[in-house]
Amino acid sequence: MKKTVCGMLAAISVALAFLSFTGCTPKADENQHIDLTIWTHEDKNRTELEQEFIKEFEEANPNISVNYVTYPSGKIKDILVAGFAANEGPDIFNIEINDAYPFVTNGRVAPVDAKAAGYKSQKALVGAYMDKMLDPVTLDGKVYGLPLELTNWCVYLNKKIFTDAGLDPEKDAPRTWEDVMAVSEKVAIHDGEIITRRGFDFRYPYYLISWMPMVEQLGGKLVSDDGKTAIVNDDAWLKALTYMRDFGPTGKNLGSPTYTAARKVFDNNQNEIAMSLSGLYQEQRMASANPDFFNSSDWMVIPYPQWKNATKVEPCHYYGHYYMVNAQKSDASKKASWKLLGFMLSHSEEYLKKVAIVQPTKALFESDTFKNMPYSDVFKADLEKGSIVYYAENSPKIDSLLKTAVESVMLTGTDPATALAELKKNVQDVLDEE
């Protein structure tokens, strides 16, 4: 009996394992009433706004119900991957382009139904957005997502701290990376080895977005143009890595990934940091966290710095969140999804006013709402000169390899040349495997 039961249980388990492994895709639901589910990351102001839009949409389309679900931004990717792997993904979702790209290349998302989204044609849809903004979600001439937000980072500067350190914020605001280091040395205050006031600090660990441009300004590249060779122009990489070593705790000790994120302490205006990298959306966060500081003239925004001997102008890379639609849903659901997204995203000025996120439509960039946002011209100028962050199926892995390289020179005292050799080998392995 014992053997029989054990044998039966083992056989059931093996059969279940095989069945699930070769599992089949659920069939589309063609019911009249359509239930849509949206999975998106938490953002209190945006949630309120989008729920208002959804209510309005449901009233105008009584046959469509929408279930709006939010997840912490650090968790949503895992939840989406697990959902899609089990063929149980939502109708609509959004994540960062770095993470969203594998969904496009693996056929998990449906192309935009331009007419359902409220455009005459796909040409009209593409024409409504600023140049290059739909490139990351365009594959074989088809567009697979609509931007919820496209963000580039510039440098927020606390004028009061500059003045306190004997600097003139207008005159001494750093333009080059050499200036950033020099100003940071003047502004930083230490209690022994512990930094109590930072001049500037990087945006860890977003190295593909905010550190790669430093390499590219010097002529370096992550991947060669033919996509076969990793790490082009060793000198550029070495200079950028050496800069990080000199900036970090094993060098001049001006900043480190283990301190509280720069953008968070910047908003507090508690004499903790003079400069931090962030997007236009930070203004809304600053206004909520510290309205007195936001409404004062104690802060300003300056462009992303360039090297003195830069061979190329390269501002901080921009990255985006695109709303996408699950390709495995029924045609009726897909159409309803694009209809809803078209409706929601037609309110780009309200997104900017209430959530301070930029949907890169030509209409928004020409609007008074955009022009009246403090320092929006600085962000726009950098955005126009900039390029999208590196995105590919392997980009999350490459970002983590960059993190290891940069943090090993900053924190664990690794020689930049050794870190570069290791990085080169590892990125090449990733490319060779593709």
Place this chain on the structure above:
Amino acid sequence: MKFFRKLSFEQKKARWGWYFTLPGLIFFALFSFYPIINAFITSLYNKKLLSLKKPSFVGIANYVKILTSPDFWNSMKATAIFTVGCFIPLVVVCLLLAVLISTRQRFKRTMQMILYSPAVLSSVVIALIWMLLLDPRGIMNQFLNTVTGQTGIDFKWLSDTHMVRFSTILVYFWKYVGYFTILYITGIGKIPNTVYEAATIDGASGPQQFWLITLPLLKPTIVMVSIMAMIQCIKTFSTQYMFTQGGAPLGPINVITLNIYNTAMRDLKISRASVMSMILFFIMLILTSIQMRVSKSDEVTY
């Protein structure tokens, strides 16, 4: 005809035993045995998490790839350092604390409650609390500077290779010290008082009673605690995950569970993650059976 023969009382009892254990066995088969088999089958294919294409059979190619990867061996090293660094202090310190608490007459319950309280918090919350404490401007630097009479020394809890390993061990030890102490206290409580009374009459001192009575009679509990503590340590994940998200370098604390998670969820390579899961499973199986075998040689009866 043989099937319908009359069952003896013992056979009936055995059959009822099977009826009662069957739900548990089915539960185990569905939620433990099935995932293990599924992971093993997945490890033989080149399955990618988001791909809709049918995965192709690659045999042991994934095993070869993983076993020749320096990244995997770095994870093995990180896991071994963490396990040895955490499991031995847990087993020893918890035993000493349990003996200390068991011999107290007052505040026994209060001490148990205080020690146990971190175990009820989620690992993520614990990691977040400790990240604030271990921040360069946090309490731990201030405390150590005060204690050592220094100023402004950054002990680099989250940045130095050795310190970040020590920090993860410290956090884990803090979380589980109360839990395993309670298990020991329960074990000590099972030792009959008459044994100690007889030893006292015979003139045995406190340390003699510990070495010659408590320790030998507590052997089954020590084995159980050591197996549980070792398995918990090998499976550690949340602390390392949260620390690396908070800026700590990945290499020194890239334990095997974290590597499995990153390979599956970040790189979407579920087959390779399954290979590492199978290796982890066999390591735990071998270590547990060694411990069980060693302990079986001298079982305790009162």
